[in-house]
Structure formats: structure tokens, C-alpha cells
Amino acid sequence: LSPGDHALLRRRGTNKLRVGGFICCTGSPGVWGPCATNSARLAVAEINKRGGILGREIEFSVYDAGGPLDEVLNRAEQAIASDEVDLVVGLHTSAVRVALRDITTRHRIPYIYTPVYEGGERTPGVMAIGETPRAESRPAIHWLAEVKKAKRWYLIGSDYVWPWQSHRAVKHYIAESGGQVVGEEFVPLGEDDHEPHLARIRAAKPDVVLITLIGTDSITFNRAFAEAGLAATTLRYAGAMDETVLLGIGPDATENLFCASGYFGCIDSRANDDFRISYRAMFGAHAPPIGSVGQSNYEGMRFVEAAANRAGSLAVGPLFAAGRNVI
Secondary structure, X not given: OOHXXXXXXXXXXXXXXXXXXXXXXXXXXXXXXXXXXXXXXXXXXXXXXXXXXXXXXXXXXXEEXXXXXXXXXXXXXXXXXXXXOOEEEEEOOHHHHHHHXXXXXXXXXXXXXXXXXXXXXXXXXXXXXXXXXHHHHHHHHHHHHHHOOOOEEEEEEEOOHHHHHHHHHHHXXXXXXXXXXXXXXXXXXXXXXXXXXXXXXXXXXXOEEEEEOOHHHHHHHHHHHHHOOOOOOOEEEEOOXXXXXXXXXXXXXXXXXXXXXXXXXXXXXXXXHHHHHHHHHHHOOOOOOOOHHHHHHHHHHHHHHHHHHHHOOOOHHHHHHHHOOOO
16 A cells, blocks of 8 residues: 555545445436446445455445535535545536535545546546547537538537537537537526527527437427427437436437437447346346446446556555556
8 A cells, every 4th residue: 555545544444445426316417316326336346346446345425416516515525524435436517526626636535527528627636537529529520410411500508517618619520520500508407498499499490409408408308309390300419318318308209319428238248248237136127227427437436446456556646647547
């Protein structure tokens, strides 16, 4: 163990690794909470079966990262001070990440942020492993332009950091593909009256509506989009779209709906087969569906294991350095 690890053990008085899962369990992104919690717990069980991380058994606790931001930050302070959390794994909005990283940095707690996000996170000790617009949206935009002949784009997203920054990036990719943006708007989280948005979309006559609404907001928008008769004539490309959200939208509202993702539950591979079998065995046949957003928490825990083994340490500096080279 490094000096930093020994200091942590002296403060904690235990050889267990206490991981705080800051997962949105309420609000618009709360739809991903059950799968994210299950995915993290599955990874923890597998890692503990292998002897833990650097010989330390993982204790995993869930803290709601939904709701008012000041309440989330209070939970984080209490988790570190009272529950003596050693490491944070996060599945929540980028708005929470931007605030929460100040706390983890001050306490020198490693922080792994797992979902798809806008990119650009460089805070020491914060390891964001999710897909970014350049890797995920750029190829999809070019494909829609080349294969579907899409030229006119309308952008609609939730009103916070990830959609703001993602739209800045995708505008460049749309221009690269020879397209143009014919409208853009941001919707407050929790909004479920989409008639005004749909009226503006109909008037703009786009070929594609690019959607960065999250969770239940994406579900209600896509249902309303189809009910308004737009699905048959207008393509949709959605970010943060996975099997969980798709289940909420329903099969009758998905015509001409496309997404790109770093993970799909239906992909057949030995690793994914093993993951799906283990998930079903642990949580049952009727467990929350596996989707890319929630599943990213499984990847987050496996990332911690790999980075710690490479670094030989769980201290912020060595773990952060080793994490840059973990695939």
C-alpha cells in the first residue's frame, strides 16, 4: 500500500473499501436508478469474490443524487464525514458532477463518473469514463446525412450542462456533414407538456430532430412526438437513449428513432452473455432492463478495479494516473 492508502486505513480503522454510489433515484433521470444500482452491486459481488480491490472487501452504499442540488451535496459531505466513504462512483447529471467534484477534490476522494457526458472533464481525481459527442454523435450524424440524406436539423435538450455542451459540439458535426440547424431549444427538467415544442418543430420542417432530453423527459417527449404524427415523416436521433428509456416510450412510438451507444444489451458476445446471465441470476428474470446508462455503473466499478491493480494504490494521484491508460 502507498502512504496515501495507509493514511486512509488509519482514518477509517478498517480494511474495507467503502464505495458511495451517487445514483439518481428520483427526478427525470431516476428511471435509470434501479438498473444502475443493480449493475454496481453485481460488479461489487464479482470483485469481492475475487478478493476485493487490493485485498480490501468493498462495501457499497447508494445515495440519491436526484432532487435539489444542495441536498445532494449535503449527502456527499455526510457520506464522507460520517459514513467514511473512500471512493465515489456517480450516475447522475453533469450538473451534479460539476458541483460534487469540488467536494471530492477537497477531501481527496477518487470520483468515477460513468454515464455518457459532454466531455472535457479534467479535474484531478475525477475520472469520467462515458462516451462523448465526438465518439458517439459525430459518426451517427454523418451516417444520417449520408444514408438518410438528412440536411435540416432541430435540436432539443434538457436545460443543463450536458445538452448545452453537446449541442455546441454537434453543431460542428452537422456543418461537417453539409447540414444546417433550423431550430434549437432547451426544456426545464421535469417538463411534460411538449405541445409548444412540437409546434415549433413542425413549423421548422426538419429532416431530423436531435434529442438530448433525459430519462422520463425523453420518454414523454418521444411519446408525444409519435402521437402528433411526426414519427412517420421526421427522423429522430436521441442521446442517452437506452433500453430503459425505450421500454418507457413503447414500441408504437419508435418509428424512425435512431441512437448511438457505447453499449447495447442485445449485442452477442461472450463477455456480454456472461454479464446478462450473471445479472439475471442475481436479480431475477423480471429485474429492471439492462441499458447503457445504468450498465455504465458496472463498467465504473470494473474500471476502479483495473486502475487500482495497475496503480497498486487507491490514493487519488496514483489511481488517477493509472486510470488514463485503462481501456
